[in-house]
Amino acid sequence: MDDATAKLWATQDRHVGDRERLFRAVADALDVDTVLYPGSYVDIAPSMIFDHVTYVDNDKRFPKFFSDQAGVREIISAQRDDDNFDVNPIHADYTTDLPIKDEAVDLLISLYAGFVSEHCTRYLKVGGTLLVNDSHGDASMASIDERYEFTGVITSRDSHYRFGAATLGGYFIPKRDEPITVERVRDLGRTIGYTKSAFAYLFTRTS
Numbered sequence: 672m673d674d675a676t677a678k679l680w681a682t683q684d685r686h687v688g689d690r691e692r693l694f695r696a697v698a699d700a701l702d703v704d705t706v707l708y709p710g711s712y713v714d715i716a717p718s719m720i721f722d723h724v725t726y727v728d729n730d731k732r733f734p735k736f737f738s739d740q741a742g743v744r745e746i747i748s749a750q751r752d753d754d755n756f757d758v759n760p761i762h763a764d765y766t767t768d769l770p771i772k773d774e775a776v777d778l779l780i781s782l783y784a785g786f787v788s789e790h791c792t793r794y795l796k797v798g799g800t801l802l803v804n805d806s807h808g809d810a811s812m813a814s815i816d817e818r819y820e821f822t823g824v825i826t827s828r829d830s831h832y833r834f835g836a837a838t839l840g841g842y843f844i845p846k847r848d849e850p851i852t853v854e855r856v857r858d859l860g861r862t863i864g865y866t867k868s869a870f871a872y873l874f875t876r877t878s
């Protein structure tokens with residue numbers, strides 16, 4: 672493995688195994704084969720769990736990291752029992768047309784990378800799932816997107832993640848009495864601030 676690969680992964684994985692635990696909690700709750708992760712940077716933890724993952728990022732360090740294919744596979748394989756997985760990096764701006772078929776993936780991941788749901792929902796199967804946090808407001812955006820139904824949360828406690836689908840009615844109630852609109856969410860670029868929040872949210876694509 673290249674030194675640069677090891678260093679970038681060590682920085683990404685500084686809370687060792689944290690993302691792997693997150694994606695494990697998602698995998699335990701859903702049936703997922705294909706994954707798209709726009710704005711992934713070098714977070715390759717999904718491949719430790721899922722078999723077919725496409726990573727998209729426009730950072731200049733991204734192509735160099737993924738060009739060390741043996742190193743990337745070594746990191747992933749250390750956490751898997753098998754070698755039956757593929758890693759597909761695309762160095763691109765996710766707001767542009769990506770070389771991916773529409774409605775091709777089971778899971779779309781949006782973590783700390785802007786409004787992924789706005790630009791990349793087209794690649795998610797109807798019936799597939801968006802995993803999204805609200806750091807940049809993308810969960811808020813999904814909550815008012817008619818293509819989605821809010822179907823679960825991932826809560827975090829003591830570095831462990833848990834899926835939940837009960838009492839979802841308490842989420843996405845703004846602390847301030849204000850209408851949530853696409854323009855407001857886009858302008859804010861971060862969470863609106865809700866009376867109850869979770870680490871991340873799951874939305875099922877319904878149309």
Ligand SMILES: C[S@@+](CC[C@H](N)C(=O)[O-])C[C@H]1O[C@@H](n2cnc3c(N)ncnc32)[C@H](O)[C@@H]1O
Pocket residue numbers: 709710711712713714727728729730763764765766782783784785
């Ligand atoms: C804060 S990092 C988060 C990385 C990863 N999702 C995580 O949670 O560890 C945000 C990443 O999103 C990428 N990004 C933001 N906007 C993007 C866009 N329009 N197209 C591709 N990548 C983008 C950045 O290059 C950066 O690597």
